Amino acid sequence: MLNDNILSGIRVLEWAEGVSASYCSKLLADLGAEVIKVESLTGRDSTGQRGPFSREKNHSDDGGLFLLLNANKKGITLDPAQPMGRELFVQVIKKMDCFVEDRPAGELDKIGLSPSILLDAQPRLVITSITPFGQTGPYSHYRAYPLNTYHAGGSGYVLPFEDDYPEREPIRGWRHSGEIESGITASLATLTAVFYAMGTGEGQRIDISKQEALMNLERMDLGRYPNDGELLMRAKRPFRIGGKFHCRDGYVVVLPVQENQWQGLVRFMGNPEWAKEEKYRDEFTRAEHAEEIHGRISEFLASISKEEAYHNGQANGVPISPIFDVSELLGSPQLRTRGFFVPMKHPQLGTLTLPSLPFVFPEGQREGYAPAPRLGQDNERVFCGLLGLPMDKLDELRKKGVVG
Amino acid sequence: MSPEGPQRHGQRARRWGKPAGNWETDGAPKSLGGVRILDFTWAWAGPHGTYLLASLGAEVIKVESRNRPDHSRMRSLAAGPSYRGIDEAPWFNDMNPNKLSLSIDLQKPRAVEIIKKLAGHCDVVTENFRPGVLKKLGLNYENFRKVKPDIIMASSSLNGAEGPEKNYIGYAPNFSALGGISSLTGRPGEPPSVIGGRSDILSGVYLAFAVVAALCFRQRTGKGLYVDMSSREAMACSAGEAFMEYALTGRIPKPEGNADENMAPHNCYPCRGEGAWISLAVGSEGEWETLCRAMGDPRWAKEARFQSPEGRLRHQEELDRCLGEWTRQWDRDELVTRLQGAGIAAFGSMSNKDLAEDPHIHSRGCWVRIKPSRMKERIMVGPPFRFSKTPARIESPAPLMGEHNRYILGEILDFSGEEIDILQEDGVLY
Numbered sequence: 001m002l003n004d005n006i007l008s009g010i011r012v013l014e015w016a017e018g019v020s021a022s023y024c025s026k027l028l029a030d031l032g033a034e035v036i037k038v039e040s041l042t043g044r045d046s047t048g049q050r051g052p053f054s055r056e057k058n059h060s061d062d063g064g065l066f067l068l069l070n071a072n073k074k075g076i077t078l079d080p081a082q083p084m085g086r087e088l089f090v091q092v093i094k095k096m097d098c099f100v101e102d103r104p105a106g107e108l109d110k111i112g113l114s115p116s117i118l119l120d121a122q123p124r125l126v127i128t129s130i131t132p133f134g135q136t137g138p139y140s141h142y143r144a145y146p147l148n149t150y151h152a153g154g155s156g157y158v159l160p161f162e163d164d165y166p167e168r169e170p171i172r173g174w175r176h177s178g179e180i181e182s183g184i185t186a187s188l189a190t191l192t193a194v195f196y197a198m199g200t201g202e203g204q205r206i207d208i209s210k211q212e213a214l215m216n217l218e219r220m221d222l223g224r225y226p227n228d229g230e231l232l233m234r235a236k237r238p239f240r241i242g243g244k245f246h247c248r249d250g251y252v253v254v255l256p257v258q259e260n261q262w263q264g265l266v267r268f269m270g271n272p273e274w275a276k277e278e279k280y281r282d283e284f285t286r287a288e289h290a291e292e293i294h295g296r297i298s299e300f301l302a303s304i305s306k307e308e309a310y311h312n313g314q315a316n317g318v319p320i321s322p323i324f325d326v327s328e329l330l331g332s333p334q335l336r337t338r339g340f341f342v343p344m345k346h347p348q349l350g351t352l353t354l355p356s357l358p359f360v361f362p363e364g365q366r367e368g369y370a371p372a373p374r375l376g377q378d379n380e381r382v383f384c385g386l387l388g389l390p391m392d393k394l395d396e397l398r399k400k401g402v403v404g
Numbered sequence: 405m406s407p408e409g410p411q412r413h414g415q416r417a418r419r420w421g422k423p424a425g426n427w428e429t430d431g432a433p434k435s436l437g438g439v440r441i442l443d444f445t446w447a448w449a450g451p452h453g454t455y456l457l458a459s460l461g462a463e464v465i466k467v468e469s470r471n472r473p474d475h476s477r478m479r480s481l482a483a484g485p486s487y488r489g490i491d492e493a494p495w496f497n498d499m500n501p502n503k504l505s506l507s508i509d510l511q512k513p514r515a516v517e518i519i520k521k522l523a524g525h526c527d528v529v530t531e532n533f534r535p536g537v538l539k540k541l542g543l544n545y546e547n548f549r550k551v552k553p554d555i556i557m558a559s560s561s562l563n564g565a566e567g568p569e570k571n572y573i574g575y576a577p578n579f580s581a582l583g584g585i586s587s588l589t590g591r592p593g594e595p596p597s598v599i600g601g602r603s604d605i606l607s608g609v610y611l612a613f614a615v616v617a618a619l620c621f622r623q624r625t626g627k628g629l630y631v632d633m634s635s636r637e638a639m640a641c642s643a644g645e646a647f648m649e650y651a652l653t654g655r656i657p658k659p660e661g662n663a664d665e666n667m668a669p670h671n672c673y674p675c676r677g678e679g680a681w682i683s684l685a686v687g688s689e690g691e692w693e694t695l696c697r698a699m700g701d702p703r704w705a706k707e708a709r710f711q712s713p714e715g716r717l718r719h720q721e722e723l724d725r726c727l728g729e730w731t732r733q734w735d736r737d738e739l740v741t742r743l744q745g746a747g748i749a750a751f752g753s754m755s756n757k758d759l760a761e762d763p764h765i766h767s768r769g770c771w772v773r774i775k776p777s778r779m780k781e782r783i784m785v786g787p788p789f790r791f792s793k794t795p796a797r798i799e800s801p802a803p804l805m806g807e808h809n810r811y812i813l814g815e816i817l818d819f820s821g822e823e824i825d826i827l828q829e830d831g832v833l834y
Binding site (some may be wrong): 005007008023050051052053054064065072108115123135137139142145153154155157158160168170171172174175181185187191194202203206208209211213216217218221222223231232233239241251252253261283314319322324325326327329330333337340349352355357359360362385 | 642
């Protein structure tokens, strides 16, 4: 049983400009769904024009973000704004289980591809629409780049965590991380509706607001204002005990919250005299003296390496972990054992190492990923193979600039 | 499988609260109606996953006991010990709406027998114990399969159930530290930032996704599955682009604050009043010209160094300073309205107070009220998706410890009232 068979038989059409929608269908593709990416005849979407690029850039037009998001997908080029393109688009939709899109709110209706038209064509279709602020409400037509969306969802205002300079500006999570996080949220909703459609034959439309997907991640903290009047700031000392500490060669995060974890930390530190003081006797009293404890832990960790702190701390039952960078993750024996990184053979760039999914179905092994499609790579396979168009009809559509 | 799913215990129906979201939910079908989940998860990462599944219509039976209560009933990392009584913890309530509670002491052999029997009536088992803990009790996937051949089991832990670090423990900030995303978060040239509870919740979203993927697989093939998830890897997924950068360029990416490799302005700028910030991004020459017009074409904006994207990127610090002088004079919300009216991507950096008061968020019904039995009414963020046919919804508050023991044993397992009384007396139900 292989990982990429989990969603075999599910067919997804993706019309995506941004990261969230692409990531939404990528998760389905990685589990074996057949994902067909619709692109413009004139070139890549906005993620396709971004880096990171290889040092020998002329090897490929595609940046790393595009390669990551579109592995395992097929690609067609089609212009749905033209009447013939629109018709063809509806023909493709009839063969699909899902349609994932991120056009601005209202645009599908404008070009004659409204959800009701699509659902008439394919009643079991799941339409997932992903926009910064959702399809309804006063901001539904607002423009937003990933930066704006991240700050709209409440995630940026509290970053950096434990900020030493809270008077400075709030920041976003790294690059497209917020977009990816909205994407998994959309993917969960999509797959849930697919499951419902499998049982009932009924499709539907899902409205995903990236702002709300990010709010969901912050929900426990967001609730602290309406319930307790507590405004959360970057500067607030967030943990009652523990936090981030400097090691000899980097940082570790230590959270000795529960009694046995505290005892483990004391053991790890070599049972120092100070830890026996009455004021450190339980979770409550320790929280009252968290500052002093912080100082003690800092002293102890400053002279050891983060790997040493990680393995020896964990051996004593302490929740402790280094802040690893991506190169350290690539070398991690743990991640290697789990097969988290997968090879992708790219015709020009050679073999690249990609992160895969955060779960395994141990019956099978992960295999390599297929590279992102070239522009219009699967036009024949989809238009002729799947829809049954004769070759001369495809040529005619090509001449008219409807397909690439 | 009936789309409506089984009728919930009558008593709960009377406690249904306001539906989440804009959609009319009365009588609407549930996407996961008829799916029953035996849920051993605790703390945040697992329970958020099963909360989402419950909001999508699954019947989730949360298994705990007074010997081993979900620790969110007693504390949170951020606020410390907040023990107000086992049924009065705000964290627990906000994390576990829509679920049923079975309080049963797994240290008692009779309890393990009952759980196995109950698994025969469930579709999915979820857990986030340290790897191996359930196996010791005989509650592993192989044994569950004996009573329910097509059962799905999903385990979630820091590092996954296999590998040299499988027994390591950690909370949300450890997930993101080990997953690489902390190393990328922060201001340029400054130390990396810890990432808090959102890492738990994100991990829960992936867990729910894995469960639904397995349900789709079962629907098609009739077969169950075991899913082993790692929260650390879920965090690493958010850093995907960084792995690509390293693979293609050999550079190890670092914190970048609000900056973008192609766009400037691309930052948060101060507005009038304390703690008010607007995020503003300019992605093209047209947008830059529009922004200049909106500012009344100030002299600094005409300087040659700001006339190309490359120039603006190179002189970003000075650009940000000049722009900040202008934004500082404005009320944030007025400025957002004005700039959006002109077609500029601008939005507030929203605090929890801002989001609690925002008209758009209210118009979309994002805030939901719930009334826990032993606490005053609470307001929480509802599920993050709008389905046209099968709306997600919050129907009941988090359960009291053991609130549904009688329903679960009596109605699902057909125990008599007397048998249940004995289990209670013997401390099996505890």
